[in-house]
Amino acid sequence: MPAIRTLMVAAEAYPLAKTGGLGDAVTGMAVAMVEAGIDLQLLLPAYRGVSRKLAGVRTVARLADLPGGPARLLAGRCRETGLSVLLLANDALYDRHGLYVDENGQEYADNAERFAALSHAALRISQGVQAVPVPHLVHAHDWHAGLVPLLLHAHAVRGVKTVMTLHNLAFQGLFPMEKADAVGLPQAYRDESGAQAWGRINYLKAGIAYADRVTTVSRNYAREILTPAFGCGLDPLLAGRGEHLVAIANGIDDRTWDPARDPCLDGMHYSARDVRNKARCKQALQKAFGLAQQPDKVLLAMGNRLTHQKMADVAVQALPLALQAHPELQVVVIGEGERGYEAALRELGERFAGRCGVRIGYDEAAGHRLHAGADMLLHGSRFEPFGLTPLYAMRYGTIPIGSRVGGMADTIHDPGEHAPDEAMRAATGVLFEGDSVQAMVGAIGRAVRLHARAPLWRAMQRNGMTGEFGWTAAVQPYVRLFREMVGPLADEAVRVPALRPVARPALVKVRAIGRPDNRDVGVAAAA
Numbered sequence: 001m002p003a004i005r006t007l008m009v010a011a012e013a014y015p016l017a018k019t020g021g022l023g024d025a026v027t028g029m030a031v032a033m034v035e036a037g038i039d040l041q042l043l044l045p046a047y048r049g050v051s052r053k054l055a056g057v058r059t060v061a062r063l064a065d066l067p068g069g070p071a072r073l074l075a076g077r078c079r080e081t082g083l084s085v086l087l088l089a090n091d092a093l094y095d096r097h098g099l100y101v102d103e104n105g106q107e108y109a110d111n112a113e114r115f116a117a118l119s120h121a122a123l124r125i126s127q128g129v130q131a132v133p134v135p136h137l138v139h140a141h142d143w144h145a146g147l148v149p150l151l152l153h154a155h156a157v158r159g160v161k162t163v164m165t166l167h168n169l170a171f172q173g174l175f176p177m178e179k180a181d182a183v184g185l186p187q188a189y190r191d192e193s194g195a196q197a198w199g200r201i202n203y204l205k206a207g208i209a210y211a212d213r214v215t216t217v218s219r220n221y222a223r224e225i226l227t228p229a230f231g232c233g234l235d236p237l238l239a240g241r242g243e244h245l246v247a248i249a250n251g252i253d254d255r256t257w258d259p260a261r262d263p264c265l266d267g268m269h270y271s272a273r274d275v276r277n278k279a280r281c282k283q284a285l286q287k288a289f290g291l292a293q294q295p296d297k298v299l300l301a302m303g304n305r306l307t308h309q310k311m312a313d314v315a316v317q318a319l320p321l322a323l324q325a326h327p328e329l330q331v332v333v334i335g336e337g338e339r340g341y342e343a344a345l346r347e348l349g350e351r352f353a354g355r356c357g358v359r360i361g362y363d364e365a366a367g368h369r370l371h372a373g374a375d376m377l378l379h380g381s382r383f384e385p386f387g388l389t390p391l392y393a394m395r396y397g398t399i400p401i402g403s404r405v406g407g408m409a410d411t412i413h414d415p416g417e418h419a420p421d422e423a424m425r426a427a428t429g430v431l432f433e434g435d436s437v438q439a440m441v442g443a444i445g446r447a448v449r450l451h452a453r454a455p456l457w458r459a460m461q462r463n464g465m466t467g468e469f470g471w472t473a474a475v476q477p478y479v480r481l482f483r484e485m486v487g488p489l490a491d492e493a494v495r496v497p498a499l500r501p502v503a504r505p506a507l508v509k510v511r512a513i514g515r516p517d518n519r520d521v522g523v524a525a526a527a
């Protein structure tokens, strides 16, 4: 059977460009799709330094008249992952310090043009660019690629299917209508039946409205986003997509995240069968953060973006209370985000010197050592489409303490605080409801008490470490979906372009939300 050709369009793909879980998910998914027989090319902006990470880079096309000016398409192969990559090169747009924000954390003023250019490049490739094969299907990720389905629809590109995957509905890519010309938004798509929402251009809405299929990254999030509390104003539009909205749970890259061969662990490898070296990893982590190097201390780690979404505001209040309540507790924090939370956590480190170590910043190796050395991981979120970090923790025998939202409600198994021991033996973590300080402190306390019961704790560790979370299995529903959408590919030469099954959606008016911008709107603001 000929392979399905897919063009995957995203703003991030580890290790070429990453600011968060999106970058991990895109690469993990892409590599597994290739292994499953998909003929995949990844399209990314040529951010500063990215082309150097590719082997055999060459210019394959020149694209005039893109938003933000003419660009080149570079093709190469990612040295680390082997993925075939197309880079959209326009130094005026992408040769900058950050992916989305400048040195001061300010969004670039031309993000509308920067990511419209990416979508227009996908359109050109779908229309046929010399030396680049026309894909059967374009897989667009998050708002950065949201214009792709709309543009293919508007330019009547038949026969190229589109899938829009939602990793985070809180970021929608909202820009002033005055930018419509600059971003090449066709005239007929400028009203509320097109890309407009709340009087602005909304890239994600464009993707949701026009994609042949919309997918999101966990079952529970797929249910949540149909409600006003989590839909960020797009819940009516999503509900209107009916059976074309599909939940496909993420996986994790279980080769990169494997305590049995992780190069970041300085040879202190371990596995579900033999966890002895985890104690050495713990000691190394205690040392690195200036904590008392005692094996019987309970080491809790936090390693996520310090934002409102990630309940950093709750954690800065809950952690000192937990440290007071449990003398055996130690805390390490690695992360960066809003300045106020960073400052509050630094202060916590000073106040509990020797028991609490805080490092503002993030690097991959430190993240791996954090998961390896900790006993438990605190991962509060107000909303969490999937939540890769708690799964990384589980794989390293570190028990996640998470909030019961989004993907975490699916992946973390907790029969509850009143469950008998027998039931807790099947658990993989501790969940709490809501976003109160009390709930978070209570969950930490519960984890500390479970930790004291060694056989139970070991059973929970084993459950997490042996769970089947790899991308190889996780990607299969995508492969089936793509096959179903593209249909039989018997003879390339006489492939008759199929008519697109989705008609232009009926006018959908979306409800206004509190902060219709690109920032974390959070559940509270969207409610």
Ligand code: GLC
Residues within 6 Å of the ligand: 020, 021, 022, 025, 167, 168, 217, 250, 384, 385, 386, 387, 388
């Ligand atoms: C986003 C979501 C996160 C998810 C990741 C990968 O970062 O916030 O929940 O795990 O994308 O899909």
